[in-house]
Amino acid sequence: MVSYPYFPGCALSTKAKALDICAREAMKSLGYDLKEIDDWTCCGAVFPLAEDEHIRLVSPARTIFKASKISDKLVTLCSACFNVLRRSQKVLKENLEKRQRVQNYMEEEAVENYPENLRVIHLIEILKDEIGFENLTQKIKKSLKGLKIAPFYDCLTFRPPKEMEFEDPENPRIYSNFVTALGGEAIDFSYRSECCGAHISVSNPEVSLECSMRILDSARRVGAEALLTSCPLCHYNLDARQKEMVEKRIDFKPMPVFYLTQLLGIALELPENLLGFEKNYVSPLPLLKERGLL
Amino acid sequence: MKKIGLFICHCGSNIAGTIDIPEVKKFFSGYDDIEISDDYKYMCSEPGQKKLRDAIVDRQLDGVVVACCSPRMHEITFRNAAQSAGLNPYKVEIANIREQCSWVHQKEKGKATEKAIDIIKTMIEKVKRDEPLKPIEFEITKRALVIGGGIAGITAAVDIANAGYEVILVERRHSIGGKMLELSETFPTLDCAQCTLTPKTVEAGRHPKIKLMVYSEVEEVKGYIGNFDIKIRRKASFVDWNKCTGCGLCQEKCPTKTESEFDHGLGERKAIYTLSPQAVPNKPIIDKNSCRFFREGKCRVCEKVCPVQAINYEMKDEIVEEKVGAIVVATGYEILETDKIPEYGYGIYKDVIDGLQFERLNSASGPTAGEIRRPSDGKIPKEVVFIKCVGSRDPEKGIPYCSRICCMYLGKHARLYKHKVPDGQAYLFYMDIRSFGKGYEEFIQQSMEEANLLYIRGRVARIMQEGDKLVVWGVDTLSGRKVEIKADMVVLGTAVLPSKGAAELGKILRAATDEYGFFSEAHIKLKPVESMTGGIYLAGCAQSPKDIPDTVAQAGAAAAKVLSLFGQEKMIQEPLIACVDYDLCSGCGVCVVACPFDARMLDQEERISIVNEALCQGCGACVSACPNKACQLKNASPKTYIAMVDKYL
Amino acid sequence: MKRIIYYPGCTLHSTAYEYGNSTEAVLKHLGIEFEEIPDWNCCGAASAKSLNHRLSILLPARNLRNAADLAGDVYVPCAGCYNNLMKAKKAMENEEGREEIEKKLGKFHRIPEVYPLMNLFIDDKVLKKLSENKLNTDVKIACYYGCAFLRPEEILQNENPELPKSIDTILNTLGVHTVEWPLKSFCCGGDLSLASSDIVSVLVEKILIYAIEAGASAIVTACPLCQANLEMRQKTKMPVFYFTEIIGIALGIDENKWWKKHLVDPGNVVSKLKGGR
Amino acid sequence: MKIVLNREKLNSFYVQTIKDISLQKIMSCYQCGKCTAGCPVADFMDVVPNEMMRLVMLGEIEKLLSSKAIWLCTSCFQCGTRCPKGIEVHRVFEALRSIALREGKNYTDIEKLSEDVLDEIPQQGIIAGFRKFESLE
Incomplete structure (x- = not known):
């Protein structure tokens, strides 16, 4: 069993539990122990884009210090946490002036040796780079054969590419390869890397609804049966807000939106109560039952 | 005791305004070895030079120091003057009291005068010890090598050959003509590229003074201007061209088809093939990578059908050695591989093509026999989007420079498209319209008016496939709106890059290339066709992106440079x-x-x-x-x- | 001296009475014979243009036809009239257009030349005569040409619209100092005066500011609409003259009834102009 | 409406502040518009991203501070990712928001947000949203 420090973040502990529980259980069955960091604090939720804001780097720095005491990797799953922690680590590693300013705010963590070598990784990077998608195919218990999944590439995991150093956001493949590894059929669609409207839902809900609807329409047009995401905010916009889409447009057909880890859970035959489908607004159960996957 | 003359130049007020010249002159009158110390307002002028010449003759000087501007400016002037008065030119030295003294010490005149005296003192010491020298002379091999058989190389080769000198024309592919032969029609006159070019390829092919070496590459260059030793690799064509009559039977019977590089992947060719119907020389080669015999060990159909037994599967590469006196580099260009810009979906969506592919679609010898049919389903596209600056002027994803030809060729493409599909609509996304050549602006304006082309000022962010349409997300910055077009086909005006291997060839030739791989000229304005290495000249896109008129002009200039070298009896x-x-x-x-x-x-x-x-x-x-x-x-x-x-x- | 055909148009007999009256007085004084186009009608003005294109050509064309019966060239004081007559003339330049017009109006045995009134005075002989009557004064004047005498250039082929100088030439000959200023051929707002007077006010204000800045104490124009807009919409008190009025002063034939028609009292400037004599 | 340009305006305190906060080379923008072409919410903006860059260049900052567009930006980083000149346009947007917030110009009234949304939306959305809309004072 490999053990990594794991940072679930606030959404995964509350509103996006389905993303979290599946992750821990599924990874356990693949031989990985995700150890939740003790007494973690918020990742900051938003990476500070203004150059003169330093205080917002303190929280991520604290998390990075904590993780570094256990391992040289820190596993995240929520796209916002991934984005903030990965970019913060890059800034703190490369910009000594900022690092100093941040450390001025810290007490017990303010050590001489900044954990420069700590890598903030996304859970899917374990699946891809450590286990390998080919091996994953060997390890799953149930193939998602016949399930047409449209993988959605959220903004925060991929952009800005120079800071995230993840995958080219103009032609991302990682989730498609993941779906294929699980035996499903990955459907490429035009809007796969367009923004869902994100937090504009708070202030201009009609604008973000439009953004999300375009994404679902685009996936539907090429024959997708469900969407895949690993971002709680995308999930909210694309799943929960289908309620409004149905009201707004008579011909709108709802489509289930899976969390990355839910699909992994199905393929690894986790018990149904751990998959957290009750949190999905559009229930994937009818689709899964029809395909004999549950 | 030497007899040295010192001449101090005022350079108007450039020197005299800062340095106290009478003071300097006074210091050196009667100074050791100084026979005469004189000054003049402009030493480089004719009266100034006369002072120097007269002093050499009258005072029997055996050395001269001119205190003036940098030796880069007038060393040669004063050395020639000295020589005409009978003094060995290498006994003349320049004391630079302008760039290194008066210009930099304008605010400390007293010290500047002291420094000028010091500078002159040191140069007097040098002149005292200078030996009279003679320029070195050596023989010139009056044959030229032209690398690259496109329009640039052909032009240079024919010009040199017509002057009576032998030329070796080396081309990497197995027939000459280069990129121009792939073009359909050319701007701004819309005349057929092949019709313009083939008389030249034919002339190059049969010129008694031109030795055509196609399917060959320069492998080693030794020596120097006037005397280069060249090794050229003749790649194995597996066809004995001395026997081959170019009858074409082998091509007809060959069972293997593969993508045609001449048609840029839009058409097919056989494994044994000539590049185009107008190939010069009209001899085929066997492509080892696709030939069934080379891959699977059986077939040999071409060997069986060849009436003159020209097929030879055992053929090996050959190294040929040549001696030449000058080299013209005309290696041409490539276009940016568009997968560098994945948001445009080139290589993913079949109907997103590049400019050269469009040339083939539009060409009578192309895969659609000149009809505009899109690659995916052969339908005639009714909405076509042309995008400029794809990779050009794009320091992040492509190259920062302007590729110079795209504005014109995309305008031409759009206009030709409208000629063939009159009810179609052409959209052109541009950032600036650069129509700098003769007749170019008129061509663009006429295209807009007559062909009803819609020019949209803005860049495209994304292209995506929706059904059988390509949805283009652009912007019209003039109205400040996002623009969306459901297109049937998209043509990308991709950046012009130096030909593959240009930088490596630069190393072989010891001719400098720039950061992109274009050959560097010796001086951007005054020596635009000379490379940084003596005896090596540049023509066409090998130096920088160029259109055909500029390429031909430069090729002619390169040939003229070669001829002026060959016109000398000896190198000096x-x-x-x-x-x-x-x-x-x-x-x-x-x-x-x-x-x-x-x-x-x-x-x-x-x-x-x-x-x-x-x-x-x-x-x-x-x-x-x-x-x-x-x-x-x-x-x-x-x-x-x-x-x-x-x-x- | 010379014989001309005169087309006063509607304004010179009505709202721009002072222009019409001063023109006639000056012509008489200079010994230029003039005859109005017999049975002239409206030039078509702006209203016909927007209602009926055909009518907007036929109306001025009829004036041309009537003028054709007299000898000489037509001189037009009003910028709008001049512009419309020239458009009709242009329409007759091609055969098709001429046929179309002649179908309605009958044969033209000639098409007379049409000039703006100013052109009459920049004739060498007239200028010589004017130069005998100097207004020796230090009043500075801004000459304002407006649009309709100058544009569209390809139809009018009159003065360079970016650098007009006929009025300046006339006034200079009379010894008046004219200022160089940039808004000589700027638009006063034209007929927007009725529908969008606020825009006209802004434009007029701008013209006035530049004229004042250039040191002018009066503006001189040749267009009735410009004159009206400039006097009516300004916040300052700068008088706007017709150039014929200034000639009148120089010739000593000006009349009080002209000055009464002005919205801005020109008395001060007039007496200054005269004072220099 | 015309824009009057002068040296003071082009180098105003606002312009300098935007440069300081964003650390972007504003003057290297050559107005290709690729940022706008790919922006998911440009359709809803009163000032689209390339126009914003242009107005910053021209020193028309007040117009931007009162625009709706700066608040509609979702920070999806599409603009900065695709900029051929490597300008992180999203950071310029953030700079404008920061200036507005620091001047106490809030965009929305927290009181008016629907309870349903606040209950359901994940925390990252709320924080991101609030952070843009409410100054800390």
């Missing part, structure tokens, strides 16, 4: 180069390694190092490397310099 070179004090040389060979010009070698019998006078550029690398101080530069020995420094201190 400056004698200020390295020499060896044989008594001191131990033959250690350090200088051979240090020399960047391959000008040093060891005489194995004498066990000393010698200098190839034609190659040495007088850079001094060997001088500083030599542990015994055996290597010296002529007229710049350490003793001279120590004497100069002594005088200064």
Whole structure:
């Protein structure tokens, strides 16, 4: 069993539990122990884009210090946490002036040796780079054969590419390869890397609804049966807000939106109560039952 | 006691405004070895030069110091003047009291005058020790090598050959004509590219003075201007071209089809093939990678059908050695691989094509016989989007420079498209319209008016496939709106890059290339066709992106440079180069390694190092490397310099 | 001296009475014979243009036809009239257009030349005569040409619209100092005066500011609409004259009834102009 | 409406502040518009991203501070990712928001947000949203 420090973040502990529980259980069955960091604090939720804001780097720095005491990797799953922690680590590693300013705010963590070598990784990077998608195919218990999944590439995991150093956001493949590894059929669609409207839902809900609807329409047009995401905010916009889409447009057909880890859970035959489908607004159960996957 | 003349130039007020010239003149009158000390407002003027000449004759001077501007400006002027008065030109030295003194010390006039005196003192020491030297002469091999058989190479080769000199024209592909042969029609006159070019390819093919070496590459270049030794690799074509009559039977019967590079992947060709119907020479090669016999060990159909038994599967590459006196580099260009910009979906969506592919679609000899049919389903596209600056002027994803031809060729494409599909709509996304050539702006304006082209000022962010349409997300910055077009086909005006392998060829030739791989010219304005290396000249896109008129003009200029070299009886070179004090040389060979010009070698019998006078550029690398101080530069020995420094201190 | 055909148009007999009256007085004084186009009608003005294109050509064309019966060239004081007559003339330049017009109006045995009134005075002989009557004064005047005498250039082929100088030439000949200023051929707002007077006010204000800045104490124009807009919409008190009025002063034939028609009292400037004599 | 340009305006304190906060080379923008072409919410903006860059260049900052567009930006980083000149346009947007917030110009009234949304939306959305809309004072 490999053990990594794991940072679930606030959404995964509350509103996006389905993303979290599946992750821990599924990874356990693949031989990985995700150890939740003790007494973690918020990742900051938003990476500070203004150059003169330093205080917002303190929280991520604290998390990075904590993780570094256990391992040289820190596993995240929520796209916002991934984005903030990965970019913060890059800034703190490369910009000594900022690092100093941040450390001025810290007490017990303010050590001489900044954990420069700590890598903030996304859970899917374990699946891809450590286990390998080919091996994953060997390890799953149930193939998602016949399930047409449209993988959605959220903004925060991929952009800005120079800071995230993840995958080219103009032609991302990682989730498609993941779906294929699980035996499903990955459907490429035009809007796969367009923004869902994100937090504009708070202030201009009609604008973000439009953004999300375009994404679902685009996936539907090429024959997708469900969407895949690993971002709680995308999930909210694309799943929960289908309620409004149905009201707004008579011909709108709802489509289930899976969390990355839910699909992994199905393929690894986790018990149904751990998959957290009750949190999905559009229930994937009818689709899964029809395909004999549950 | 020497007789040295000192001439101080005022350079208008450039020098006289800062340096107290009467003071300087006074200081040097009666100074050791100074026979005459004089000054003049403009020494470089004719009366100024006359002063110098007269003094040399009247006072029997054996050395001259001119205190004036940088030697880069007028050293040659004063040396020529001295020579015409009977003094060895290498006994003239410049004391730079302008760039190195008056210009930089304008605010401290007193000190500037002192410094000028010091500078002149040191140069007097140098002149005292200068040896009279003679320029070096050597023979010229009056044959030229032209690398690249496109319009640039062909033009240069024919021009040189018509003047009566032999030319070896080397082309990487197996027929000449280059990119221009792939084009359909050319701007701004819309005349057929093949019709314009083929008379030239035919002329090059049968010219008695041109030795055509196609399917060949330059592998090694040694020597120097006037005397290059070249090794050329003749790639195995597996067809004995001496026997082959070009009947075409083998191509017809060959069972293997593969993507045609001439049609840029839009059409097919056989495994044994000529590049195009108008190929010069009209001889096929076997493509080893697709030939069934080479891949699977059986087939041999071509061998069976060939009426003259020209097929030879055993053929090997051959190395040919040649001697030439000048080289013209005309290696042409490539276009940016558009997968560098994945948001446009090139290579993913079949109907997103590049400019050269459109040329083939539009060409009568192309895969659609000149009908505009899109690659995916052969339908006639009714909405076509043309995008400029794809990779050009894009420092992040492509190259920062402007590719110069895309504005024009996309305008031409759109217009030709409208000729063939009158009810279609063409959209052109542009950032600026650069129509700089003769008749170009008129062509673009006429296209807009007559062909009803819609020019949209903005860049495209994304192209995505929706059903059988390509949805183009652009912007019209003039109205400040996002623009969305559901197109049937998209043509990308991709950036022009140097031809593949240009930088490597640059290393072989020892001719500098820039950061992109274009050959560097010796001076951007005054020596635009000369490379940084003597005897190597540039033509066409090898130097920078160019349209056909500019390419042809430059190729003609390169040929003229070659001819002016060949017109000389002997090569003449400056004698200020390295020499060896044989008594001191131990033959250690350090200088051979240090020399960047391959000008040093060891005489194995004498066990000393010698200098190839034609190659040495007088850079001094060997001088500083030599542990015994055996290597010296002529007229710049350490003793001279120590004497100069002594005088200064 | 010379014989001309005169087309006063509607304004010179009505709202721009002072222009019409001063023109006639000056012509008489200079010994230029003039005859109005017999039975002239409206030039088509702006209203016909927007209602009926055909009518907007036929109306001025009829004036041309009537003028054709007299000898000489037509001189037009009003910028709008001049512009419309020239458009009709242009329409007759091609055969098709001429046929179309002649179908309605009958044969033209000639098409007379049409000039703006100013052109009459920049004739060398007239200028010589004017130069005998100097207004020796230090009043500075800004000459304002407006649009309709100058544009569209390809139809009018009159003065360079970016650098008009006919009025300046006339006034200079009379010894008046004219200022160089940039808004000589700027638009006063034209007929927007009725529908969007606020825009006209802004434009007029701008013209006035530049004229004042250039040191002018009066503006001189040749267009009735410009004159009306400039006097009516300004916040300052700068008088706007017709150039014929200034000639009138110089010739000593000006009349009080002209000055009464002005919205801005020109008395001060007039007496200054005269004072220099 | 016309824009009057002068040296003071082009180098105003606002312009300098935007440069300081964003650390972007504003003057290297050559107005290709690729940022706008790919922006998911440009359809809803009163000032689209390339126009914003242009107005910053022209020193028309007040117009931007009162625009709706700066608040509609979702920070999806599409603009900065695709900019051929490597300008992180999203950071310029953030700079404008920061200036507005620091001047106490809030965009929305927290009181008016629907309870349903606040209950359901994940925390990252709320924080991101609030952070843009409410100054800390």
